[in-house]
Amino acid sequence: MSSTPRVIAFNYVLKNTKGDLIDASEPNQPLPFLTGRGQIIPGLESEIINLSEGEKKLVNVPAAQAYGEVRADMVMEVPKAELEHLKDLAVGAHLQLQLGEGVKVVTVSKISDTHVTLDGNHPLAGTDLVFDIEVALVRDATPDEVLHGHAHGLHGHAHH
Numbered sequence: 001m002s003s004t005p006r007v008i009a010f011n012y013v014l015k016n017t018k019g020d021l022i023d024a025s026e027p028n029q030p031l032p033f034l035t036g037r038g039q040i041i042p043g044l045e046s047e048i049i050n051l052s053e054g055e056k057k058l059v060n061v062p063a064a065q066a067y068g069e070v071r072a073d074m075v076m077e078v079p080k081a082e083l084e085h086l087k088d089l090a091v092g093a094h095l096q097l098q099l100g101e102g103v104k105v106v107t108v109s110k111i112s113d114t115h116v117t118l119d120g121n122h123p124l125a126g127t128d129l130v131f132d133i134e135v136a137l138v139r140d141a142t143p144d145e146v147l148h149g150h151a152h153g154l155h156g157h158a159h160h
């Protein structure tokens with residue numbers, strides 16, 4: 001297999017295995033990505049890179065190859081008093097926690113009288129995904145794109 005970096009743009013409709021719609025690309029706005037950089041989930045990239053322009057495919061991606069399984073160690077209980085400074089604390093709210101250099105987004109999954117449960121799992125963790133994809137464009141990556149590590153739009157000219 002060639003290791004030359006390419007840019008592939010694709011349209012997609014994402015559902016779970018029950019058929020519920022999760023996400024979809026905008027009409028006429030295929031999503032471009034640079035191959036080999038982990039820009040899309042591994043279970044999807046490994047299939048897309050084998051398709052040609054214009055090809056369609058239904059790709060099943062198990063949770064482990066998508067956003068991972070739900071991890072119990074990503075869920076933590078924090079005393080409510082520690083979050084008293086936060087307004088609008090409600091189940092389903094997203095919080096950004098400062099962890100060393102990085103920021104971690106967590107979801108408030110439960111609020112009791114004394115504690116708040118924060119879930120750091122990706123919202124799609126534990127979900128098997130079904131992508132209905134259509135490859136809109138395949139081209140070689142430009143040297144700038146390889147240097148930057150991302151696609152510069154559909155045709156490699158996008159500024160950012």
Ligand code: ZN
Pocket residue numbers: 144145148149150152160
């Ligand atoms: Zn760039």
